[in-house]
Amino acid sequence: MTSFILYDITFLVLFSLITAIFLYRRRKNLQRQGLLYLYRTKVGIKFIEWTSSRYPNALKKLQYVVVGCGYVLMVSMVYLLIKFSWVYITSPFAAKAIKIPIIMPLVPYLPEIFKLDFLPSFYFTYWIIVIAVIAIPHEFAHGIFASLNKVKIHATGFGFLGPFLAAFVEPDEKEMEKIKKFPQLSILAAGTFANILMTILFGVIFWLFFISAFSPAGVVFNSYASALVPVSSISEVNGVNITSNEGILDLIDEKSNFTEVEISGQSGEKFFVSSSNFKALVESNSKNVIVIFDSPAFQNKLADAITEIDGTPIRSIDDLSDVIDAHNPGDEIKIKTIGKNGDEKIISLKLGENEGNAYLGIRFLSQSGKGINGWIYTTLSKIKDPFIYYHSYLGDFGWFIYYLLWWIVLVNISVALANMLPLGIFDGGKFFYLTVWGITGRRKIAERAFKISTYSILILVAVLMIRWVFIFI
Secondary structure: OHHHHHHHHHHHHHHHHHHHHHHHHOHHHEEEEOOEEEEEEOOOHHHHHHHHHHOHHHHHHHHHHHHHHHHHHHHHHHHHHHHHHHHHHHOOOHHHHHOOOOOOOOOOOHHHHOOOOOOOOOOHHHHHHHHHHHHHHHHHHHHHHHHHOOOOEEEEEEEEEOOEEEEEEEEOHHHHHHOOHHHHHHHHHHHHHHHHHHHHHHHHHHHHHHHHHEEEEEEOOOEEOEEEEEHHHEEEEOOEEOOOHHHHHHHOOOOOOEEEEEEOOOOOOOEEEEHHHHHHHHHOOOOEEEEEEOOHHHHOOOOOEEEEEOOEEOOOHHHHHHHHHOOOOOOEEEEEEEOOOOOEEEEEEEOEEEOOEEEOOEEOOOOOOOHHHHHHHHHHHHHOOOOEEEEEOOOHHHHHHHHHHHHHHHHHHHHHHHOOOOOOOOHHHHHHHHHHHHHHOOHHHHHHHHHHHHHHHHHHHHHHHHHHHHHHO
16 A cells, blocks of 8 residues: 555645635635634535425434434543543553543544554545535534524535635524524434444445455464563563562663563463563552463564465464364474565474463454444444455455544544533533523522533643653653
């Protein structure tokens, strides 16, 4: 995909140049509001009005689903924010693993900028398509439900905040304030509801494309054989005997990825720990640490997808287990692997012994968890098994489309959730305000609740940003 980056950057430059020329020639339609520039048009207004007048009964019934979806998204997002914040603040590893600042817009090449190995590339081409898929249905949904409730649409258009794009539909705010609270709630939640529909639609497309264009071609493991042990059980670090945790930090080899340790009661056996994780655990006075066994896989730095063993194709974890079980401890095998860049290697190693059986020393650790995160992980795993390496029938183009659809699904659900936060700058802010007003019947209470919610979230985000600054700056 390296060659595509050149085309992508060229497209970025041309797009920016054409956009600048277009806006300059039509600058009469361009209005500035603070740092934001709005380009107003009438494009799509007739479609909005036609849709609302063509299907009024169905849309009126759908309002209940839209509002209900808004509440589900709001509760889910608040829960996820609190849970994420707790882990981010208390865990010695979370912030380092995430790397990216909490307040960071989705920009092209974000994974490359922050070296986020757990995310695929986010090309400028992806960015333009994703923005269109998210923003256009989102804003048109606002417009359709506004028109349904007799709120006039003044304009549609695009917003520019520097290089960042956004679409907008501009309803008459005064007319919107005059209608009842429930219709207002449906108008506010309509955008996120459209993003949910887009998530489902492109999720189905994503699934259909994947099962049509890919096939299993190897096995991917995510851990060496390891165990969780008490830090206090470590008796030796890099060959030096220790009696307490106080001297451990001086013995950790930070220049090496792994530090050799011995465990009390396991005399003569070598274990290894991640140097960076080990240091963080000791500094935070953690009680336990994950130690890696001195296995054949670890000794030979086996890391990439396993596609063959002694010429036998490996297409699943069962295939891998069957091949290893057919050998004896001490047997030498040849493992064919393929890396992320398509580089193939053949590694010769001797199998170890574990309880009398042949032993390679790799593990497949599930990250499913519980709750919403667990459901998302399980759902995605049904489409693409995280422990399987896949071959694309379409070559690099297949992976290009796969990751485009992946980003569309991910960003759509993310926008739907984030936009329903009870925060002033989002639709969820006014949604929350109208809800409290409707429940209490008192506007002042709603205003107070709105302020408390907004400032609480802003303070929490500020704390998270401070946490990030102290770790990375």
